[in-house]
Amino acid sequence: MKRYSGFSLLKNALSYHENWQKVWRNPTPKKDYDVIIVGGGGHGLATAYYLAKVHGITNVAVVEKGYLGGGNTARNTTIIRSNYLWDEAAQLYELSLKLWEGLSQELNYNVMFSQRGVLNLGHNLQDMRDIERRVNANRLNGIDGEVVTPQRIKEIAPLINISPDSRYPILGASWQPRGGTARHDAVAWGYARGADALGVDMIQQTEVIGIRRKGGAVVGVETSNGFIGARKVACVAAGSSGVVAAMAGLRLPVESRPLQALVSEPIKPCLDTVVMSNAVHGYISQSDKGDLVIGAGVDSYNGYGQRGSLHVIEHTVQAICELFPAFSRVRMNRQWGGIVDTCPDACPIISKTSVQGLYFNCGWGTGGFKATPGSGYVFADTVANDRPHPLAKAFNLDRFNTGALIDEHGAAGVAH
Amino acid sequence: MLLIYCPHCLEHREEEEFSYGGEAHIARPLNPEALSDEQWADYLFFRKNPRGIHHEMWYHAIGCRRYFNATRNTVTYEILETYKVGTQPQITGADV
Amino acid sequence: MSKLDAETLSSESPLHYFSKISSHPVSSNQLFNGDLEFGVVAKEVRLGSQLNLRGDVSDEQFVTGTAAVLGVALPTVPGTYQYNSDTVVYWLGPNEWLVTSATDAIELESSLRLKINGHIAIVDVSGGQTLVNLRGHGVQGLLKKASGYDFASWNGALPGIGRCAQTTFAKATAIVGNRTDGSFDLIIRRSFSDYIAQWLLDAGQEVGCRIESC
């Protein structure tokens, strides 16, 4: 892999950009692999990268039905934070945040991780209790965060409306300065490039349509382009996880729901942080290009449509206009939807299954983009060693039997 | 936004009047105490979640306050039928 | 409560605080001078009672019994109401009706209970809701702002047969019924009535809106 740098850019400019290397090969699949990863989203690609990089397992293929990073990775509002409530979740997301902090250098690919901070607003007394609780827990877990006043919020995001006369006035917020956003596509591409350089095959436009087993173990996957053998199959198919599990005769406690987002036209920089509000239900940041990136709450019913709808967007835009009355005259440029795999406790599943050699990493629901590096890291470890990574232990499938859920709904509430 | 035919109101109504009730036809085990943790978890948390035909419950919350079932394609969102609780769907079928 | 008490006690209807409040694009001075036309007049109507009625339409005693007491047949066609001069029975669901009547609630409930029994329910909800009549040339337009329900689809209905629908109204809910005089009745919940009044004044501003409480 030829390294990227300001110098390489200059050098290539002089040769009219005619000599750039491919970011990844588009190889024809081998007959079989040590590990096949189903799903070429950020998580699948990160898993491949760490399998190769950390565990030296390079005979790996990522099989993706569409284009790399084209699922939720392409569709999310790119919010990154680690201020989760429960120890198990906080530690996992914090591992991820630490990886984000060196990711551009690790991958030699600028994923534009921007630590502009994240505000989670509180609008009623219970919100504020929950914020206190979460921030206190974060602090004792070594995660940065503070509870801030409306005045401080106004300093951080000057266009916000902190009037006590609003319908749901802002009473305060949690503030995690190390949180922020990243350029979502670049994350997928950076991992793919890194994995490719280590020998991983990226197989695009190839859908896994069956999981072949022999005895109690997997032997490979059937795809739209034929069978590919594998000793281990690691499924990271996000919204399609249930469908993929069914191919192996398994059921998962996930339901696939549309989650919608929209962007405004690009405007001059006016919001230099991420603002999230669970109570009025909207979250917003401004991309490096200038568009306001706005996310909605998850749709109420199951769906694989990847389309947006109007009433959900109406509600979200109302929330944004409540928080930022000045944005009323800004305009929506585009809206879309993703398919998120929601778990009953709003926490992921990173787990072995009853089928030998078959692993699942799913259930990230509305908030898995931020976990991409950490998820790939612990999942690679789990697959390589055929046992849960210590940080993944709590996220096994068995928790639904024992009842040891990690309920991020209940208290943390905030989804993304 | 869906337009849903309520089998009680005998009219199409806007989605805003309804709330989604999850997968239909899941019978509560008659004797929960006799189930293993796995069987109970299956009832509690595990759903079909198909890509395609789905039988699901809806509640006409801002209307006749009745629950009913719908057969909906989870990809196209087309609603193929709605039917009353206690009756069986006309349309079943393989996933698309 | 007896009728006598009711007259001596001070009661407050849900829209009590909105008596004669108007919104209009023209100045408020002009408003109360002369009969400036309001596109929407929302007039709260005092009712004797509102009862929620439950029962099984396949139970003949229930159907005939209610008709005998109320003087109107129980509407069994979804989305319709039946009425006479002082009673209206709205279809709310396959086993649910709303009765509004000039008769006192306790009296009405006990006469009903004399005639019908078995698995039925009669619940006095008089204090929980109010009826607002909406009239004026702006009403159809206002309803379009308020709800996704296609009220224009009622236009073909036979005169004398009322149509009604329980549906969304702005961000609250309402039972809406049509009247032969072209106006509409709105039955709304008490705790939402301030919101709905504010909403009516806001949405009716262009054509002029006036609220009269009872």
Add this chain to the structure above:
Amino acid sequence: MRQLNRLPTAGRTDQNKVLNFTFNGKGYQGVAGDTLASALLANGVDVVGRSFKYARPRGIFGHGPEEPNAIIQLGSGAATIPNLKATQVELYEGLEAASVNGWPSVNFDLMGLIGAFGRLMPPGFYYKTFMYPKKLWMTYEHFIRKAAGLGSSPTGRDPDSYEKLNQHCDVLVVGAGPAGLVAAREAARTGARVIIADEQSEFGGSLLASTQLIDGVPATQWVAEITDELGEFKNVQRLPRSTVFGYYDHNFLAILERVTDHLGISSASGPRQCMHRVRAAQVVLATGAFERPLVFAHNDIPGVMLASSVSTYVNRFGVAPGTRLVVATTNDNAYQTAIDWHHAGRSVVSVVDSRTGPSGDLVEQVRALGIQILEGHGLIEAVGGKRVRKALVAPINPEGSKVTGPVQRLACDLIASSGGWSAAIHLSSHTGAKPVWDDTIVSFRPGESKQKERSAGACRGTFGSLEGLREGASAGAEAAKLAGFGSGEVQFPTPVIDQIIEQPQQALFLVPHNKATSRAPSQFVDFQLDVSAAGIELAVLEGFESVEHVKRYTALGFGTDQGKLGNINGMAILANALGQDIAETGTTIFRPSYTPTTFGAIAGRDINQLFDPERYTAMHRWHVEKGAEFENVGQWKRPWYFPQRNETMQQAVDREGLAVRNSVGILDATTLGKIDIQGPDAAEFITRMYTNSYLKLAPGKCRYGVMLKEDGMIFDDGVCACLSENHYLMFTTTGGAAGVLSWLELWQQTEWPELQVYFTSVTDHWATATVTGPNARKVIAKVCQDIDLASESFGFMDWRDGTVAGVTARVFRISFTGELSYEVNAPAHYGRHVWEQLIEAGAEFNITPYGTETMHVLRAEKGFIIVGQDTDGSMTPADMNMNWVVGKNKVFSFIGKRSLERSDSIRENRKQLVGLKTLEPNTVLPEGAQIVNDPNQPIPMAMQGHVTSSYYSASLRHSIALAVVKGGLNRMGDIVYCPAADGASIAAEIVSSVFYDPTGKRQHV
């Protein structure tokens, strides 16, 4: 100031009505009927903006929503609007507009220097650089961000209002060009409810700029006639200035109508814009087509325009945007522009046609006018700085891939380019229909319909006028029929229109240059985002092969025009680089918004106080009059505390609490949910829902219960009263009311329909006043004579019917304060009356109204939980030390019971509810504080639980807290710590959660 480029022919404008406006601070004049774009062109303004990435000077390129360059900021202050397209802004007197980029000005932009370094900024350059040293990235980013954005957001509150209308129709026609107009007319005559919407200021579509005759009259007259004809139908609603911006599931479409924008005043008198939410039985899409620009070197210099735009400015606006025109084309259609230009009295330098031997009707007309036609030639490069000065043309091979001869320089100041037409398939794509590439029309066509819609006219790829009219008419008739109106037969005769014979166009998406694409001057594909042909080829070189990857890598189609001009060229260049055909390469997806949609219009009137309903109790106004501070609880406004004079909240709460403990207080408890339950199986049903049993609850009695979800976790709690045999009244929490009712309905209707029971919400019917404190009985006795209040006959957890203050009421002896309490329920119309009478009766005892904060303190003193505060969705009754409320021996396995037996539910060290007493009695623990055993341990600390409720108790004279602590019930007397943000920590002792009156004497008196 003279309008240099204004023609004597007025087109659709009124040259007698002069309008003054300013652009970038300079004054100009235009005329009524102008757009800002036509007025700027009339005044000879060339540079209207700077490009996003390279800050290249840009001029007006199109005449409608496809415009990529003329992005402006309209107005100033709170009413300013960013990012409008000058081509879509109707001119009005006093209009103020400015370019969105360019510093210090668009004509001299320092950032333009960056353009010189364009080579250093190929697609994806960000990803390749700014990484080292790591700590500088946030600084780099700061500067990257500074360069972001087009226009600026206002900073104040929007002075305008926005309307929303729910519409229903049988046939919605989108687009009022010829196809749409005849479709609407056919549908209208069947009696169907028809809505016809068009984005432009007037109906007519492309005909507004047409010189054709229809039915023997000029096209614009024909349009006026048919538009009037439509107006006569009562069943037709005509919506000009109305953009259908999204096509959603189940034939739901959204229209943005610009009601007053063209008047240029902030509308005190009504909404600025109106969003129509349309549920249509059938839809006819007649949205026309966009002309495709040719991609040649420096095709972005001001003075390069779409051929149809040049014609539109001449014919519709009476503006000639230049003097000497070169037309570059691949098709016959653009010859019309040469003809129009010629008739405008200006000079046509040449028509440069990539084809050999063109001979269609229009070609022949051009020849007859003596205009030079360069066949088999390509316009390979435009030359100029802020305006085109020359066009470089050269012979090219028939495939259009190579320059084959010497370059000629044509002096000119205007280049009209046409690479064919792209059908406007946007709305059909919104539905998920997959566009189909069609080589014969060199465009995508709408894919197989996914909804009840059909396309007609140019948007279906039918570019001929006559065929388009025919198609429109039959689409209208068909749509009406399918909606239940008419026979489906077309009724009106097809309009008579001259047939123009055209020859096939050439599919040419990149005009070759004598240098390789990577080395040629930039050949722009997406103007707004500076995406060039070389950029697309580079993406392919780097391995981005999917059209979606190329879009995301280069930003092709990401702009505010959403690729209306650039998409097809871009995809074709990509296909070519991949050696595929376009069909194989496919296209990116069009999504709403068709053109950008104002947030305020999407929000409508549901903002400010109407954002969400405020729910009031019958006593609300009394609380307001008494100066209560309010708390939001769900949608309800509840009095939080009643400050007197200059009291702080703590002082008020202390006073209120002491009043209850020492004499009597009164609380508005109306907001609790109340559900009336009737039926022979009511008791059985309730028993299945609560953890305890109601089978033996006698009339006149109440019982407290807890409800679980099937996962065993507490979800609501409250008291349930037996009113009579088979008749119960259930109280729920304020926030849980709606959820509990639908929860009950769910189980009854779907699981146990055999249980005969009915539920009715009576939350709104009853107003509830809680009178509580040692003097409560005395107060009630003064206003209620018909209930025997003696404890022996009306005991704790009993209820009685009676008359309170003259009102028929129901009184419950239940207590959330631990004091003697009566909850008086009266029909809500009398709520304020009863409340005031109770206050009056209590005056001699100094009855004190108290709010939710005091209520919370009082109940915490008693260790009563609040669901949602002391529980969080992961708490079982056992965790709350409430096993006493769980009927272990109930026959039926109540909801949630089985989950209580899972291994995690019976785990030893679950968090359990305990009390905490700070060692320093005046220190109040913060709610939400985490609890540790050793405050000096290193981070991460082992957390034992957290504080759920915490107050200063005035009656106990020390602070109290409720907390959940791992294994807490076995840790009484242990000292634990709450580390605070400042590093200090507060020590507290684990104690019983019942701080006050542990034996419960006081509530039983």
